[in-house]
Amino acid sequence: MMTDEGDAAFFYDEWGRRRPGDGRDLRRAALLADTLGLPGIPDLPALTVVGSKGKGTAATYASAWLVAAGCRVVTVTSPGLRRDSDRIRLDGTAISERELAGLGRRLRDAARSLPPRGAGYLSPSGLFTLAGLLYARDAGADVVVLEAGMGGASDEVSLVPPTVVAIAQVFGEHLGVLGDTPAEIAADKAGVVSELTRAVVSLPQTPDVAAAIEATVAGRTGRPVELSGLPGSSEASEISALSGPSALSGPHRPNALLGCTAARRLLQVTGRPAADAARTAEVLASVRLPGRVSWHTIPGATLLVDSAVEGNGAAAALAEAYRRWDRIDHVLVCLPDHKDLEGVLAALGGLPVTTVRMPDRESLRFTRTRDGLDIADLTPGRLASFGERIVVLGTVYFTGRVLDLVGADTTRLFAG
Template identity: 30%
Template sequence: MRDFAVSDDPRVQAQLDRLEALSLPQGRLGLDAIRALLDRLGNPHQSMPPVFHIAGTNGKGSTSAFLRFMLEADGKRVHQFTSPHLVRYNERIRLAGELISDAELAGLLAEVLDAGEDVGASFFEVTTAAAFLAFSRTPADACVIEVGLGGRFDASNVLEHPAVCGIATLGMDHERFLLAPDDSAPVHPLARIAFEKAGIAKPGVPLVTQAYAPEAEDAIAAIAASRGCPLHRRGHDWHAAAGDAIQYRDRHGELILPLPALPGAHQAYNAALAVAMLRHQDRISVSDAAMARGIREARWPARLQWLSEGPLSALAAPSPLLLDGGHNPDAARVLAAYLAGLDGPVHAICAMLDNKDARGFLGPIAPFLASLTAVPIAGHACHPPELLAGVAGELGAASGTAPSVVDALERLRGTDGPILICGSLYLAGMVLRANRELPD
């Protein structure tokens, strides 16, 4: 599957076309290609501001957002690298708080693509190199870097001396890649996922983690011990509980922090991980007040996001539209917990990539659905809508198909209650574009 990207700027689109023409890794593992590319660019990753490096199955994007907002609340200038983008490729690279401009992005991609024409780098490796090159050239106080896929073999893992590494929630996703046969890795599936994520651990660099099942915790502890990496685990070395506020405690003392504005009870623990990462490193200081402000102000699109006024919202009116890009069973359980707190069942519009576990995703949310309308994701390899509708039907939800989100909304016009659009970040990006809500 390609990571399609489009731009309204012809200069950027010309470089995105070159990116799309790159060969896929085809099972290639390792960091040789990204290292060769960065070497030709003068190894910019070695001259970036202090890095906060984050892996995880779910929650790493939200944790990244909490970190950025906390650092910025303390007056810091922050670079941020995330993936995938939702609407514009520019979303992947944030320079000192602002999305990279089209003019700068076009020149940056051209420079990296020209330098690596014969390296055989992939879409994501070129993107990573471009971000690191930009970060090395623009003054800032910190970099927040989100792992793209896995950790051990992710292109971002060329980082040598980050300030701190963090691992968010673990679960089953990208199994074709992360569970590929490897004699050096654990056999247990969740332990193997943990092993891959813990691949970002570096000697002497603090590694801060959430609480996991014993097999996952053991796998991470083994990696940390083998690399001489100080390990700080939730439930052991730091603690967090959420009620009317976040109660946080570690060896430095206790904090009472506000609940996030981001919806979902799980976000309190993503925010707590960001706090723990800040408090277990010594390269950058952030005040308690800035942490609290950052938690309140953090925003992260397409995660339990109620859409604002726009063409799609008008089409759905008076029903409100809830958008969520979660696409694996753990994300579905978080979504289900949120739906359980709403006043009655929702009508869902759903699409999923064909490498995702449709039954595992739909199972947790099915009890909260008044109906499910399955749609395709234009331009992407996705589950046939008939398959999704069939699975939903087997799970007890009234189901059907439609050729697009617009058609599905027209069919749902006049129904009672909220309408949920879910199942894919790619679908979420298309919805945000159609509703004219561009992430900034």
């Protein structure tokens, strides 16, 4: 029998053996889902979150809202904050490493019946999605909240017919992969909807992206969809009133509102009772999002860590830093080639910046920052050497490493 570590490694097995030009194999992933009896779990509605940025925030707040309403909720996010077991949570709390290994063992055993792989592979994010569904079935969950890894129709979350879809902001990330324009990318992300989808909630989008979403949803569901005017809608105001004065404040308010609105819609369309205002305010006020404008202290320095990958996000993180500080000593930035490095650097203005590379992440390219600091050389002491007040920005893979360095608690995201 394999060790727990070996069982957990199965999530990366085929991805680690991929060849140039290989892509994720949705057909074999669907066969694996069928072998496991997934996703046809009776009476288990799914809330699926897609978009270019803010999906994790929306998924967390959606989960918190549903838990406040008395639901037993399994949440699957991508990637994990510090470790892979963070990807699957029950009522906001991450599963254990042993539980993850057990899920990996079951997936590995079921995968033995699949046809041989061709020019494709079972992707890690897709396998974690299936593992989350297995866990939801075992745990007797009432609802699953699924965060798409990259796309929508092209992502394994599309194997699960969503009851409600939440669409965060869509912009030109993954150009040439999901599409050649932001509108094409939006069509892929919105393509997660099915004829079983009962509601679609979206943040405001650019006109071309909004048109692509509307056309895709109408084509797949056979009915038009009205894109919500969050965060300025009357529904958003009502949700804010229920949540308490500070629960949905800060730079990530739009994505938090998106998650809460989508969760509220799911309760409505499935006929489930809503939580009372006091319980909702209590649970939402307890939400903590490490790596999303989160504050951390190490000997000699305080860090603001945020997974900003474009200029607007970086500007919002800086504004939050200046609410507490009168100066910023240094900014660490880690953005691979497909992220908006130029926009982030422009937002930082004349602040001292050090770029960081992650050469051990084979899927990420850092050709624009070849002279940057290697992630392996980053230690708590090296962090403190940059000054007393440090802002850390970059992809979630990077901020996850920093959270690990500072010993951030990522096990529990809210009080269930």
